[in-house]
Amino acid sequence: xxAGKYNELMMTYxxxxxxxxxxxxxxxxxxxFMKLAFVPYRVVxxxxxxxMITHGFVHADSLHLLVNMFTFYSFGTEMERMFGYMxxxxxxxIGLYLGGILAASIPDLLxxxxxxxxxxxxxxxxxxxxxxxYILFNPWRSVLLFAILPVPGILxxxxxxxxxxxxxxxxxxxxxxxxxxxxxxxxxxxxxxxxPGLLPAFLSHFGL
Numbered sequence: 001x002x003a004g005k006y007n008e009l010m011m012t013y014x015x016x017x018x019x020x021x022x023x024x025x026x027x028x029x030x031x032x033f034m035k036l037a038f039v040p041y042r043v044v045x046x047x048x049x050x051x052m053i054t055h056g057f058v059h060a061d062s063l064h065l066l067v068n069m070f071t072f073y074s075f076g077t078e079m080e081r082m083f084g085y086m087x088x089x090x091x092x093x094i095g096l097y098l099g100g101i102l103a104a105s106i107p108d109l110l111x112x113x114x115x116x117x118x119x120x121x122x123x124x125x126x127x128x129x130x131x132x133x134y135i136l137f138n139p140w141r142s143v144l145l146f147a148i149l150p151v152p153g154i155l156x157x158x159x160x161x162x163x164x165x166x167x168x169x170x171x172x173x174x175x176x177x178x179x180x181x182x183x184x185x186x187x188x189x190x191x192x193x194x195x196p197g198l199l200p201a202f203l204s205h206f207g208l
């Protein structure tokens with residue numbers, strides 16, 4: 001069904017290798033970490049727009065990196081195959097990943113641009129985008145809730161969005177739940193932008 005699957009997975013592996021290299025480099029180089037991190041104040045004041053993408057390749061520690069890359073690998077491989085099968089191509093898959101990073105950054109860019117000490121890092125927006133693209137294509141396929149309990153993807157998606165919004169309103173903590181939320185929304189809408197016919201196919205899973 002998926003012809004040339006090894007070539008189609010090239011982008012997934014390239015993203016993982018690049019993220020591992022950049023993140024491990026930043027673990028031992030604080031200057032590089034601060035150069036690549038998303039600091040809305042510096043983005044606006046110094047026109048350092050590149051930070052809106054580069055921060056997605058930087059992580060706080062090995063656990064943060066492992067969780068994001070394992071999740072990305074779990075869903076990214078299938079989504080890259082699907083993008084190839086749909087004829088979208090590797091650049092469209094890169095667009096999904098980088099677009100998720102960018103979409104996750106925009107709310108903080110608008111809200112935190114006057115806070116020089118605000119820093120955000122991590123690929124969570126991109127990973128959420130890939131996960132929700134997966135849910136669009138496979139709404140009834142199981143996703144592990146809390147990495148333990150298998151639930152239908154569509155149910156996981158709804159609970160995920162509700163949880164993110166709850167945590168955003170609650171505030172506090174070091175996890176950027178807002179980035180997760182907007183990355184997820186982008187990931188669901190992006191394939192529909194590429195192929196509007198996917199919406200009727202998605203609705204058909206629910207008898208609509």
